[in-house]
Structure formats: C-alpha cells, structure tokens
Amino acid sequence: MGKTHLKMTVNGKDVELMAEPRQLLIHVLREELNLTGAHVGCESSHCGACTVDMNGMSVKSCTVFAAQAQHAEITTIEGLGSPDGLHALQEMFKEHHGLQCGYCTPGMITRAHRLLQENSNPSEEEVRFGISGNLCRCTGYQNIVKAILAAAAKMNEMKESA
Amino acid sequence: MNESIPPKEERMAALSGLGTSRKRVEDARFTQGKGNYVDDMKMPGMLFGDFVRSPYAHARIKSINTEAALSLPGVHAVLTAADLEPLGLHWMPTLAGDKQMVLADGKVLFQGQEVAYVVADDRYVADDGIQAVMVEYEELPVLVDPFKAELNDAPVLREDIADQSEGAHGPRRHPNHIFTWESGDRAATESVLSEAEVMAEEMVYYHRTHPCPLETCGCVASMDKVNGKLTVWGTFQAPHAVRTVASLISGIAEHNIRIVSPDIGGGFGNKVGVYPGYICAIVASIVTGVPVKWVEDRMDNLMATAFARDYWMQGKISATKEGKITGLWCHTTADHGAFDACADPTKFPAGFMNICTGSYDIPTAYLAVDGIYTNKAPGGVAYRCSFRVTEAAYFIERMIEVLAIKLGMDAADLRAKNFIRKDQFPYQSALGWEYDSGDYHTSWNKALAAVDYQGLRAEQAERLAAFGRGETRKLIGIGLSHFTEIVGAGPVKNCDILGLGMFDSCEIRIHPTGSAIARLGTISQGQGHATTFAQILASEIGIPAEDITLEEGDTDTAPYGLGTYGSRSTPVAGAATAMAGRKIRAKAQMIAAYLLEVHDNDVEWDVDRFSVKGAPERFKTMKEIAFASYNQAIPGVEPGLEAVSYYDPPNMTYPFGAYVCVMEIDVDTGTTEIRQFYALDDCGTRINPMIIEGQVHGGLTEALAIALGQEIAYDDQGNVTTGTLMDFFMPTAWETPNYQTDFTETPSPHHPIGAKGVGESPNVGGVPAFSNAVHDAFKSFGLTQSHMPHDHWRIWKIANSLGLHD
C-alpha cells in the first residue's frame, strides 16, 4: 500500500515519517517512534489505554489515522515529566497508589493532564466524569481520583508560589 | 555506648518491613510509560502472527485454501492443522487433563476458534492474509444449553473422544459429559434434608463472564537455531509451568527453553492457561527462523481465551425452626465449553467448589458437579478467585438469604446463629477442609455496627412505606455477605497441576555490602510483589526493603514455582521468602557469634543485628555480617550468604470478610446506585496496608461489574453477543463508588508470618453482597431468586414481573 509523508510535533520534537493511509496513530507512535507508553486495550475507543493529547485535546489514538495527525501537535506520557523530575500527576499516582499493573496508567495520566488544563480545580465528581473514558481493571478508581485531586492541589500551589 | 544504637522503633521503621504502607517501587517506571509489556517488544526481523477464526459455533471444515493469502506480498506462512500434525502439535493437552485443538482439526466447536495462523510482516499485512484465507464450512447443529447436552438428539461435539467412557476424572455417561465429581456424604445429607423442619430449595446461576485484563494475551517466540534455544516472552501467570508444558509437548529439552514474563497488564486468571497463540508463535518462529509476535485483540480475548464461572447450582438447605442449619446439598451443572481447559489442581475438577459450606457450621453436606461440553469457548479459569471459590461463596451466600426468607428471619441473625465459632478452629468442614483460623462473630459484629445495620433496616422500612404511598419510586437494598475463602494452593500432597506440585520458592543472595537480591517462582501482574516481598524479607533479615531487588518471571534465573493466581503468592511464595530469610539469619548468627567471639547461642537477633545476650552494646549488624561472610575465613562456615527455600504449605489459608452493600434502585428504569459499600477483610497478618486497600478496591469493582452487568452471552446459534467492550460491561469511574475498608487480623497459625492472602477476597465476597442487595430490595414484594447479572434491563424486568409498574 502506498505511503504518505507525515510531519508532526511529538513531545516538542518535530518528526517526519512515512505511513500507510490505514495505519493508526497508536501504531505509528508505538512502532515507528518507539513511544510505547500509550497502550492498546481494545482498538475500539472504549478503554482509553491509548489516550494521547492531540492539538490540545485528549484523543484515543487507536481511532485516529496517523494521516489525521498531519502537522498535529502530540503529547504522550513520555512528554510529561522526566526521570529526575516527575510530573505532579506521576508523583501523586505513586503517592496515592493510583496504579497497579500500570497498563492504563499512561493513558489515565495523559487524560488527567488535559482535564486539569481544562479545569484546574475540579470536584471529585468532575474528575470521575472527566476520566470516564479511561478504563482501569485494577484499582477501582478510588485512588486514581484521589491522586488526580492531590495533583490538582499541588499544581495550583506551585502556580501560586511561582 | 548505648546511645550509639538507635532505638528499636527507629531501626524497624528504617527497614520498611511488615505492616508498613511502603510506596511501590514499580510505580516510577509505570507512571512514565516505561513499563515493558510484551507488545512493547521489538526484535530485528520480527514477524506478526494472527488467526483466521471460525464464524460458526459448530461446523465441519470442508476445505482451507491458503493460496491467495500466501501470494500476498509480506505474508510468509499460513499454518493449518495439517501443518502442525507432523509435529504432533495440532492438539495440545489442557490443564484439566483434556486436550484442545491448536488449529481446527476437521471441525470447529466454538465461535472464534482458531482455524489457521497467518504469519506476516506486521499486523496489518497479517490481517490482509486472514481476509484472503478461504475456508469452506458445513454448519452443524449447535449446542449451547448444557441441560440439553445429554438429550437423545443432542449433537455429539467431541467426536475425537465420543466412544471413551472414561475421562481424566472418572466415568463419562454421555459423549457430551466430561465428569461427575462428588464430595461429602450423599445418603446422610439426603436423610437430613428429608427429615428437616424447614427446607429451602433454589437454582442459583453464576453466569459466564471473563477476566478481561486491560492488556490482552500475547507473546514473542524466538527460536535461536544456532544455539538450539527457544525463548518465549509472554503474558504468563505461571512461567515455569509453561516451560515444562512447552518442553513436554514440543520435545525441546527443558534447559533449552527460556520463558520470560515481562510486565503484565493485569491477569485475573486470564493468563494462567496455555493458548493456541503461544504454540503457533513458537512453531512459526521455528519455521521462519525469526522471532514471531502474537497479540490477540480484545474481541479474540473475549471470545476465545478463558471464560470464567458458568455454574448452574441447584441447592437445598435445611434447618431447625429456630434457624440452626442442619444440612446442605448442591448439584452443579458446569458448562465447560468445547474443551475442558479449566485451570484447577488435578484432583479438583470443580476446583474448591466444596468450600461451599462457607462460614457456617453445617454438620452434613453433599456436593456433586457434572462437567458438560457445549459449543462455547473453553476456559473455566479462576477469575480473581481460587479455583471456583467465587461460585461456592455466591452459592452459600444466596442460599442463606433464601433460607432466611423461608424462616422469616433476619439474614444477619441467621448468619450469626450459624457461624463457626472462634473456639472451633481448626475446624473440619463436612466437605473435608480444615479451616485454619477465624473469628467470624467479631468481624460480623464490627461490620454491622459500622454501617448501623438496625438503622439501615429502619430506613428501608420507612422507604417501603413511602413507596407504598406513592411518594418515591426508589427502593433500598441491603446486601450482606460473610465469605470464607480457601487460598494458597497448595499442599503438594493434594494439589498439583499436570503433576507439578504446587509449592513455591524463593532464592536470596546477600551482596558483600549488605544489599540483596531475591528471586521468586511467582510473577506479579500488578500486585506489587517487588514491593511487598522485599518487605517480608526486610523484617526477616534486617536489611532495608529499599536495598533488596526482587526478580520474578525469568525461568533461566528464578527458582521453580507454580506462579501467581488463586491468591497463592503470599501464602506460598511469601512463606518461602520468610523461610529463606530465616536460613540467611541462621547462618548470619554463626558468623556474628564468631566475630563477637562468643558461642552461637549467646547472641540474639535484634531487628537488624545480632547482639550478645545481656550485652547489647556488643553487636554485629547484618551489613557487617554480610561483608564478613565474603572476606573472612570462618571455621566450619562456607563463604557467602545465600539461601533457597522451596515451601510446601502444610495447609491452605482461609481469609474471610464481612461486606455490606447499600443500594438505591429505581424501579422504573432498573438503574442502581451504590450508596455505601463497607468491606471488612481479615487476611491474617497485613504486609502492606496500602496495597491491601488497593486490592480490595480493585476486587470490589470487578465484583460490581460481574454482579451488575458483565457477561459473556451467546445466542442460540452460539454467536457471542458480548464480544466488544461496548457490550461487555466494564465499570468506569462514573459508576464505581467509593469503598469503605476495614479489617480484623486473625493470623494463620501455620504460615511463617501468619499472612493469608487478600487479592481475591473482594471478588469472592463482593459478588454476593452486590447481588444480595438487589434481591433484598425486592424481597418484600416476593422475590427470592433472580439470576445475575443484574443489569438495568433485568432489574426492570424483576420490578415488572412483581407488578411494580402497574
């Protein structure tokens, strides 16, 4: 099948690649760009394991063709925090035991990150609604919700002191 | 001198040992997207294999034409049963003593069955190849109802064994019958029932569902022809058992096989079995000479790998007029699908279903289970449960409710009246188990007090009155459950899988500078073993948990063990860890005594060091001892500080708990809302309270899913009607409540640290609590039993059939 030339910005870096029209964004990220943080849990946009940020919105990258990401700005879990400086969300997920097997975690944190951009001070209900596109089989969500609320508080604190 | 020794408490805290809510060491990499799951693997030249699957539930295969597929660029091979037959791999043994087709051999027996395996450059090309394989089928009559399996006109499913009157578990009375398994005293139970003052009878169905971990099953197989070594990375809950099975069926010597479980995205029993995908990837790698990856998609996963439950449990329970239970009888019809691939210990074809007397002192009991073949997927795995304990707990906790209705008694009182008393432990159950320890009255009273049970009943009565007056359309249901689990399989004398005793193991090496590595025969799928097992060890050997590396899952380096499922890691491998730690300590004691120039018996253990009895200022810390073990010639003591322990548990462990669910039900829409859920768990000694709480939250959410909607359903042609996450219920954060957790602590008397295991308790105890709440809401309108899952539509139907919409 013929390939198209694609350009996008992924985690702040410009990338160029060739992809078939039918190739999904999740597969391009994972297999061509070696960004294996976002996972595949269903390929039918139900589970959210593949969530990444595209042009300022959460998308389920298993239901986006790579070609639709032409010139897009993409952020994946690898673009949040760094080994020496975890993002507040990453830290709070650890602190509040917001993960077990870790399979949903990259998508969950990426989604939570966008949610907190949209609403920096959400209520518990807003968090629960805001992450309801992301399934977790292990945690029962209680500690994920706790972690996101704690991260929101921490990020707001950091903003104030800055 | 004493000032220089920090106080005991401070030194203990520095270890982060037993009982501390230590943060997980796994999390840093998982939160940064740096986990290493099998689908993340990339190897030079790696190909991708995927299946042509059957659209029919029962059909003969007339022909398979692979030509068009093979002519596609990028398709390297297409395997069919005919290709596997010369290798003897077109069928494989199941864990239950049956055999299963790897690729369809002449016929297909369930929808989604593996028919051919296409090996291609990548998953897209493999899919093209799948579309191009032409299979001609001739449809056969379909059997989906296990109660019709033995009728005269029932189609014979397993023609390969149709004339065998003896199966792996005794006589078979019909070609579609797999086994009959009995436990207890039938004659005595029937006579107790026939003379009973009160008897209640009910059919309790625990529907077919699926563990559905967020990561599906998969593997990468790589045959290195130069070294003759096969390596398989995959989603294996029992890597060592997989190696042995792989060796036995492939003929490759066991030392030439290396099985590795990388990070696993949840298992819940789905990843215990051996699936055709693993075998085909191995064969494909041998054929092509390059690594081959297979990762199933969600639909494959739900349709083909490992269903759970599907038990029809006909029950009778008898009691005196005062509510003292006298007998329990159960006949179960077990729908096993097309092949018996249950993951149960060999001697237990119905798992531990005979724990169905639950938390109650029931003097006489009888259980029979009939396994039946139908045109459904094989499996029967323990979905977050220890071999059918969930079915058993659901059965008894429903029967208690049904009996309470018959007696006109409060179900909480009926339970309390029949609990095994604390002074009866160790308790011999009528169906042959020895319960190790328990204190059920304490847990029960604590739970009822915590939720203000009497207050709830009063509120429920008021609500009913208001409903009667037409002021509300919502009812309140109070769901009770007091469960007893049986986990930690198990004693080698009665527990094995394919002849492999169910012990587990731990190997420890202390490094010269006083840090350590421990390797276990188990494998974490999110339970946090790297965190908790280091804590057990820290308390045993006085080295801080953060200085202990924990490794599992690589059969080349880890000691042999039977893996992680059935809540067996803590009871079995956790015990092995403690015992290996004690061996280290025993040697350390000799070294310390030598260094301190006293007799071995004159030193004593003190948190992280040995000190001279009566002279605590003279001591050697574990760190100093470790160094000495590597650089001093100590007479009569070998250099180094290592230990291995293989632990064969003397008994199972019996965690228990008391759960209360308060549910609001809208009778017009059938929707439910969990207003409160209180969960008290007693898992013996608590290793890491934070992780226990997390396990309880997760297990309760899986229980909620099962009780309120999650099912693998078939239509009458054997089509799976719940094959995607659109139809297969997975609760989101929106419908999941906050849970209230609590505990009592009754240590196991036979476990080295008294721990019992907890991961599965919330699923075992949670399902009856949710289901009982639904039943309880409609009890006063005459409902005694209604089958799960209680989704909105089914609840609406209950309300409708009770005339509540008139």
Ligand code: FES
């Ligand atoms: S993999 Fe994209 S939503 Fe599940």
Ligand code: FES
């Ligand atoms: S932590 Fe396992 S799926 Fe969320």
